[in-house]
Amino acid sequence: MNAVDAKITQVLSKLGYTYDNQPNEMHESITSTLYDLARALKSIECIHWSNRIEDLIGALKMYIIFYDRRQQLMNLGDNYFLNAERTIIKGVKLGSVACEVLGLICDLLSSKDSYNFFSAFVLKQSPSSYSLMEIFRLNEPNLDNRLSVYIAYNSVINVLMKAVQKAKPTLGFAESKNVQNYPATYTAFSMTMAFALEDILNTLIAVIDQQLPRIDCNAVCEVLVQVAESCPFHRLHSSVFKCSVDFLDRQLQHRPLHIQRRHLLKLAIICVSQNNKFVGSDLGALFKPVLLSRNNGTSDPSGTCGELDKPIQVSHIIVKSISFLNYWMTAAVLGSENIKTSNELVLLDLELITSLTKNYFHSFKHDSLMCLKSSIYILSILPIIMSKFAEPRNFSVQVKEKELFDMKIAVVCQALQFMVELAIAVSRYADESELVDENFITEFVELWDLFFDLAPELMDVEVMSVRKGVADCFAAFGSGLFERIPLERQRFCIVSVLGWCRDDRHTVRAKGGRCIAHLVGQRLLAEDEHFLLDALDVMEESLNNGDLATRGSFAWCLGNFTESLLLYHRDRFPPNFSDKDFYRLCKLCFDCAQDKAKIRYNAHRALGNLLGWVPLHLLSDSSDHRVVDQSVHVLLKQIGSGNDFKARWNASHAMGMILQNEQLLKTHSHLLGPVLKHMARVVYKSENYKERNQCVFTLTTIKTRSLYGNLYFAAWQGILQSLNVPDDLRPTEMTQVEKLQMEVCLGVCHLISLLELEDLRELESVIENSVDILRDIFTTRQVIPERIHHISSAREHLQELLTANNCSYEDRETLLLYPAQSTIKPTALQMDPIYV
Known part of the structure; x- marks a missing residue:
């Protein structure tokens, strides 16, 4: 049994x-x-x-x-x-x-x-x-x-x-906010769902109205928000909102408005955000009970509630909402409420402003600056909020104080999360906008400067979530924004992060690794050779001596580090890097490739970046050549074996990067035969079609015919056999097989472009059983425009080869491979298929 x-x-x-x-x-x-x-x-x-x-x-x-x-x-x-x-x-x-x-x-x-x-x-x-x-x-x-x-x-x-x-x-649901794009079945389904839930809501509200002394209205608000966030159709948002407003309007007559209004504002923004850019006057007017003043008789701080009687832009509603949140948050921090109530109100305000920053700013790109400008002033109140968390290391957490302590932790973490999302949004604006408002960026940097002085104290807090939040704040800056920070603050960031990476506490070191992983991608720092050497030192120390969490952070850093070398130093290796530094880096990648799963993933990525690019002058020592051989073998061992398909795919991708380095292949020609034989076998034996797809790509990354040698036809056979798939495929597998067929189409074109005259006869025997399926693929598979040059190159090379041999185009069955009718996948500006 x-x-x-x-x-x-x-x-x-x-x-x-x-x-x-x-x-x-x-x-x-x-x-x-x-x-x-x-x-x-x-x-x-x-x-x-x-x-x-x-x-x-x-x-x-x-x-x-x-x-x-x-x-x-x-x-x-x-x-x-x-x-x-x-x-x-x-x-x-x-x-x-x-x-x-x-x-x-x-x-x-x-x-x-x-x-x-x-x-x-x-x-x-x-x-x-x-x-x-x-x-x-x-x-x-x-x-x-x-x-x-x-x-x-x-x-x-x-x-x-x-x-x-x-x-x-x-x-047949499609992720689209345009109602016209929804299939009819889903629309009908959603409408029925809307009426059903509206029925439930009405009944629920009727129950609660009779239970006023016993029902927690905050819990009810949270349920209503949960429904609105989960609902699949805009019709439901409107109905939920109307039911909720009616109910909460009655509740607000009996209770203080502090928390209910915040829940209602969250509900309102969720409902409005699902509609088009402009909101009708009926839904806009529903904001009035949200934005009206408290019971103390004070008026609307921006005096704009009257505007909600007419259609307005959603982005304007978001801006108005942010102004109220700032107003409410300041009142809660500086007001007379007790500490517990103050923290609860501030936490709700921070959660909502974080949600707005993360989810809605990028939906209104043309109005993003207006939304961002309204948000950055909240930064001025955050140091006051976080300073209430003064000297948390010495905070005596008694049983009766634990709830207050946990609330303070939650407030600080939410404040840090808002800062992260705001920094990401401003960084995107600075990096992607054609015309940047420098005055706005300067103002943001000045307000953010208040945080730098508070960061060391927060990093000393013995709470992992707080340390993570601080580290994420340092890591959230994009290149364009980081370069606009004053030089002394740039140095402060670098010194602070390197200091965390050398801290005795593993949790601090792990968060330092997260920061370094982001900083090495900054253009300014990636071009700084001294910073790169410092980063290599802390990576080596932590990867050799850190715990699992620390090694995981620095393995990610290792992958990003090698990508920066590839991006910013492709043509010129950093002069201060010696062959010993290269050996250290390569040895780190090799050791990590034999570590735990998540560490291996990044190690494979790093090995592909490093060995796919390394200049020959760095391979001056026998130990350098030895670690290259060992690294290739550890990747080869991973490909096609084991149950970790993500590791197998990453290793295959890394091998494809390495096979693009012709200089390395020539100096390590003894590796090429085993690699090609292994890949040609895995490409059709693997049961994972994503891995097959990657193996096809890897087999066709070699740029010259001479490097293939006698294994040129083995590559052909393996790629053609990869098309042998069973009929009873699952839907997800069918998608992967379609991608595999497109990759085979491009791979065959690459191999054709390397074809030599003496290869034709032997090639004909290799492909004789695959002509029909190849013809079908070339006439049905779509190829994205970025890779169409493969088809053009194959056609031109084949025409030249046949012309030189006085052979007509129709003479050989082999030429059924010719991709004359492969379609290009249309882009947004190009809706009609183009035939090559």
Whole structure:
């Protein structure tokens, strides 16, 4: 008996069921148990079952997952729904169990089954008259029972959203905010979903309105926001928002406005952001209860609520929202509220402004400067917020103070997260804009300068999330923004980060590694040879002596370091780098390539960058040549073997980079034969089509015919055999096979461009069984414009070869390979296919 059977047997024994250790009897036994539970929901026996329900659910999960009895559980779901009303009335615990079973169904179902499930049980298409809606249509007068409905609400919403997300592929969903781009099936599905959830919301609000003294309105607001964030269609956002505004408007008459208004503002921006660039006056007017003043009678700080009676731009609403957040946050920090309330309000404000910065600024590129200008002034209040976290190392965390301490931690981390997102947004503006407003950049840098003085103190906090936030702030600057920082602050950044990388505490060193990984990509620093040598020193120390987290950070740094060498020093190796420095770097890559998985990924990337570019004068010592040989062999060992397909793909990609270095191949010609033979075998034997795709690319990166030697035809055979795939492919595999066919098309063109006259006869025997499939690929596969030169080059070379041999184009069956009808994938400006 396996472990699953043993556990199920133990649970069933507790429930009074036995069987003779036969799988079929066990299946019947557990099925009987489940149906008994469903029947028990109708009677007082619910109380008897509630004491053992957790054991039963545990057995259910193992049974369903191990024996793949999803359909059986789906059928059982109808019994749950038939008794859902009584279930929730009799006890909140059993109602939550029913929701948990439904969530388990959604986890296990495929996209198609999930859609069927949703249609049957949510959209009232079940043979029975019951559905999820029935759970909320209770006619019982007892308000305690209605309160049970509210408690179960969140679980049901999670089930609905899970089903919707799983059903998206079946509905042909496309990630587009343009309603016209949605398929009809998805639109109809979403509209039905909108009405269903609107029905739930109305019922829920009716319940809560009768329970004012007992309901936590903040929790209700959070549920409403969760619904809006998860909803798949703009129609639902509008309906959710209208229901929520009506409800919260009534609540605000009875309660302080501090927290509710913030939740409502978050809900409003989520709803508005899903619409077009301009918002109609009906939705815009709904901002009035959000942006009106507090109960203290003060007026709208920007005096712009009246503008919301007419259509306005979404970006303007975001700017107005930011101004209110700044106003509210300042009042919370400097106001008279107690510390706990102040921290709670500030945390809500910071969460919302961070969400705006991260999710919405880039949706309005033309208005991004306006949005950014409204946000940077919040930087002036952040040092005050974080200074309230004064000397946290000496903070005595007593049991009664722990909640306050955790809230302070959360506030500081959220403030740092906002700074990261803002720095990323400003960096993108500085790097991508054709005309940069230098006055704005200067103002941002001056406001950010306040953070630099606070950073050392925050980095000493013995809380990993705070250290991560500080490190991310240093790493968030793009090249254009970093170059505009005053020189003394640039030095401060570099000295601080290098200091963290040498810290005795592993967590600090790991965060320092994250920063270095970003800084080595900065153009200013990547061209600084002294900084590069310092970075190499700290990488070597941490990769040799650090813990797993530290090695992981610096392995990522190693990959970025080699990419910077490739990008900024391709034509000239840094003069201060000696062959010993190259050996150190190559040895680090080789050692990391034999470390844990995530470290190996970056080591493979680094080896490909380094050996695909290294100048020959750095290979002056026998130890240099030896480490190159060892590195190639460690990559070769990874390709085509093991269960870590990401490592296999990375190693194959790295090998493709190395095979582009002709000078290295000539000096290490003894490696070329084993590499080509191995790749030619893996390219058709691998069961992972993404790896096959990469192997085709790797086999065709060699630039001259002479380097292939006698293995030129082995490359042909391997590439052609890679097209042998089974008929019963999964959808994801079909996508990879299509990419493989395009790569084969380009690979064949590359090999044709290297073809010599004496190769024709032998080549004809190699491809004689593949002519039909090649003809099909060349006439159906699309090639992106950036790589169309492969086809043109192959055509021209083939024409020259045949002309020189006085051979007509139609004379040879081999020339069916000729890619005369391959199409180019159209770009945004070029909608019609171009034929070459």
